[in-house]
Amino acid sequence: MRWSAGWYGGSARSRAPRDGTPVPVLEPVWTVDWPADCVRTVGDGSAELTVIGACGADDEQLWRALPTVRSRDWRTLTTWPGSYLVFARCGEVLAVIGDLSGQHPVYWRPERSGVWWSTSATALAALDGAPTDTASLAARMALAQPDVLGTRSLFRTVNRVPTGHLLLITPDSVTAARYEPVEPEGVDLRQAAPTVRDALTTAVHARLGDQPVSADLAGLDSTTLACLAAQRSSVAAVTFADERLRDDDVLYAARTAATVPRLSYRSVPGGPRTVYYDGLEDVRSLPVTDEPNAFVVTATIKRAVLDAVSERRAGGVHFTGAGGDAVLSAPSSYLSDLLRSGRRLRAWQHAQAHARLRRMSPLTVLRRARPASRTTLAETWQQLAAVLRRPPRPWVPQAQQPVTWTPLLATADWMAPDVRHQLAVELDTAAADRTDAPSSLTAWSDQQDLARVGANTNGWREIALTEYGVVLAAPFLDNEVIRACLAVPADQRAAPGRYKPLLSTAFTGTGILPDFVLNRVTKGGFNALAYAGLRANAGILRELIGPSSRLAAAGLITDAPVADMLARAASGLPTAQGALHLAVSTEVWLRQLDTSAHIWWEVNTHAAAA
Known part of the structure; x- marks a missing residue:
């Protein structure tokens, strides 16, 4: 590391x-x-x-x-x-x-x-x-x-x-x-678009040199990076193409590679082991990271992509679109900010568009957003502390719960009472000590999403570097790219009816990306591989986060609710996937701390001689 x-x-x-x-x-x-x-x-x-x-x-x-x-x-x-x-x-x-x-x-x-x-x-x-x-x-x-x-x-x-x-x-x-700054100053999308384009172009080109270049070629974010790199270098592009995904990534990737010079393309077929939660029976096979890392859950999928890259070119730099969603889009929680600022007509217009996508009424969308528009960050933490002092809640999918500054995940309801109480005390203290909280829910959420994505990307980077000698590059997570994108108000980044309008506005007419890429409105998802992995590895997961786990010993999970959630997953029922990812990655990290033979320090010979 x-x-x-x-x-x-x-x-x-x-x-x-x-x-x-x-x-x-x-x-x-x-x-x-x-x-x-x-x-x-x-x-x-x-x-x-x-x-x-x-x-x-x-x-x-x-x-x-x-x-x-x-x-x-x-x-x-x-x-x-x-x-x-x-x-x-x-x-x-x-x-x-x-x-x-x-x-x-x-x-x-x-x-x-x-x-x-x-x-x-x-x-x-x-x-x-x-x-x-x-x-x-x-x-x-x-x-x-x-x-x-x-x-x-x-x-x-x-x-x-x-x-x-x-x-x-x-x-x-x-x-x-x-x-x-706690919150960025707002810049209109059209005014910010050239700045975003320049920042992203510079971020990609700064990483190019004499070494081989490869890139993911899937969604709009990764395709943008691959096309920018192809302006100056030959790029070996790869697309993970598991038939269980049922998306159109492969079609767009092949068409892009046929259109953009210096961009070659290869699809990476999935297999029985390219699913979530595979390979966790031996935590020593996973790279040691400095904190729990979500990419342990998808390590076999990432390795399949890197295997394909290494077969074509050894070493070099590999571009990924990680972080693109966090800076180019905005969660629907921005509706709470619109209500807070009194922009009710715009909130209603956007709620109608979100309702059509989710097949629900606009009033339901606004009802979810309204509570967060009436609270602050510190007040939210005090409310969460009160919830943690009560008995655990029945599980409800996050998408059906009210919008909040800090969502309380299902993992909170898996914890022992004393740990819940301890966390409640810490939240009360944090609420009292917080002196620089943003007034915008979106500003807070954006910062936290980026911090989480960046830390997780380090885990993927560790796999690429230690096992393949490949340097992973995530330009959407560069400081200046983040600043340029997040300066655009959330309701413009998430304009209903347009998919990532900031990116399409930044690159339309430049000739860097084909028009059919910029006009794309679809996005692939990995839910099928998540549920396939939950079913295929149910026994391993039951052992990993069961009664004998480090998490259970610390009171961070209790057996009954975890067993119930794993049973739901094995049956194909809706599952708290994010909570399971967190529990599994934390357990893997704790076991690595116990079993890793990594030696961090040695005698400082210069100091000893002095």
């Missing part, structure tokens, strides 16, 4: 990351498994700057950024294309800046003589064997919004930098300081 770490303090530490490479000028800072060309440092004595990852700034741009470091304009250091970590120092002030999607998370833990920081919470916990934090795990499973508990990580004594914040360390303090 690629990670970075550093020490800020008055004395040298006796430990260093195992197999770590010291970063020139900035010792004691180390990187682990990062190639040399992904770690670049500039400095003039009064200021130092390091970027770690896929950063589109050239060396001259980094040198020109040193005055920015001296002026402590931290946000400007996050506006280059790519996905990267920033480490900046001016005098005794140090800033460690991750990204807006959680692909480069930042954690810290204080000690008497200084502060350790790292992009791996697990590594910091391994310094003294810090245990997992049950309340944080409960929040992650029940709420699936990473920032609810603020700076709490999944380990005790290890702190997490929330989304949109940076780690700021001085001789007197260590804090998570906000660098991104």
